[in-house]
Amino acid sequence: MSETLSPELLSALATAAATDHLLVALDFDGTMSPLVDRAEDARALPGSTAALRELAQIPRTTTALISGRALDSLRLVASPEPETLLIGSHGAETWTGPDGAPLELTxxxxxxxxxxxxxxxxxxxxxxxxxxxxxxxxxxxxxxxxxxxxxxxxxxxxxxxxxxxxxxxxxxxxxxxxxxVVQADKGRGLQSLRELTNATAVIFAGDDVTDEHAFKTLKAPDVGIKVGEGETAALYRITSPEQLVHVLQELVTFRRAGASA
Ligand SMILES: [Mg+2]
The missing domain is CATH 3.30.70 (Alpha-Beta Plaits)
Known part of the structure; x- marks a missing residue:
């Protein structure tokens, strides 16, 4: 059943959601969006978009997308909320607000x-x-x-x-x-977001081998979630982008409960 999350994952989400400042960073293709043949056709599942928007509105909660896509391409398919931080080109490009420096090549x-x-x-x-x-x-x-x-x-x-x-x-x-031509990977990208936001716990989900760099930077109470099959350093696994919708919805519930406590 795709909607059933393991008790271990639910418990890890609840623990992370109780942290002071939570960073929820997600890969896009194959994670927020089902994989498609033509890159420009990819769209996030509406449930994940909605849950991410709700998370961004909770105090001391930061949302981010970390993608291999160029930033322009990521913006086009993900239509991110303005408060969502963006890492593109596996970390070579970042958008952390209007004051962030754009990429310039030597x-x-x-x-x-x-x-x-x-x-x-x-x-x-x-x-x-x-x-x-x-x-x-x-x-x-x-x-x-x-x-x-x-x-x-x-x-x-x-x-x-x-x-x-x-x-x-x-x-x-x-x-x-x-x-x-820029040495970058999603691990460095995630690390820079963690420092920028002073996050005290990070949730990261991704489906591809390039996401492993990010999984390897995680330690408790962080939660790493591998989407789909394949070897991984992530401690938790879900089967599909559809299941990520449930992960994010549970996270909204846990985080809201914490914020109002
Ligand atoms: Mg992906």
Whole structure:
């Protein structure tokens, strides 16, 4: 039953919700939103959006999205509330309010990015169904819409072509190869939000291998929730984005009870 949460998870949520300042940070694709073939079609489940909005209105409670997407792309699909903090490009981009500094690349980073983009474009041209996505600090090879063999060949070809480029950071996700000229990961991104907000407990949920960096930064009373299958450092697991709706609704209830106590 997708709506049933384990007693252990419920108990961990209740403990975290009783903290002084709670940070609720969530991955977007595959976590807030079911996975889709075309990135621009992704939308959060309405129940999760509603619960996140309610959480943001509770005193001493901060909400955030931590995504691999570029910030512009994240804003487009997530339509976040203005009080929701945003981390994009796995941490290379952050939006923490109007005073936050925008990302600026050095000349050398911009030059590496141009060369990496040209190399990935060659790979995409030679492998039907693969797609290039340009980000402010990186370039992504998407293979979800290619057949499996072509996708694997494209990923290998890109790794080959990029091997000689120094100061380029590669990371694998589900059917994506991410290349960034800024050293960033979701763990660093989450850590920066924790410090910025002075959070005394963090709830983080994510579905992909890139979320593991964030799970590894958690310690009690934090709660890490892996969505779906696969190895994880998270202590708790749910089956789907649909189940996350229930997690967030329970969290609203626990946190409201704490805030009024
Ligand atoms: Mg995800």
């Amino acid at each position: 000349e050398s980073q911009a030059s590496i990015l141009r060369r990496a983009t040209a190399a990935v474009q060659d790979v995409v041209d030679a492998h039907p169904g693969t797609v290039l996505e340009l980000k402010p600090a990186g370039v992504v090879l998407h293979t979800r819409t290619a057949d499996q063999g072509t996708g694997k060949a494209a990923t290998a070809a890109a790794r080959d072509a990029l091997a000689s480029l120094e100061d380029l950071h590669l990371s694998d996700g589900k059917n994506v190869l991410e290349l960034s």
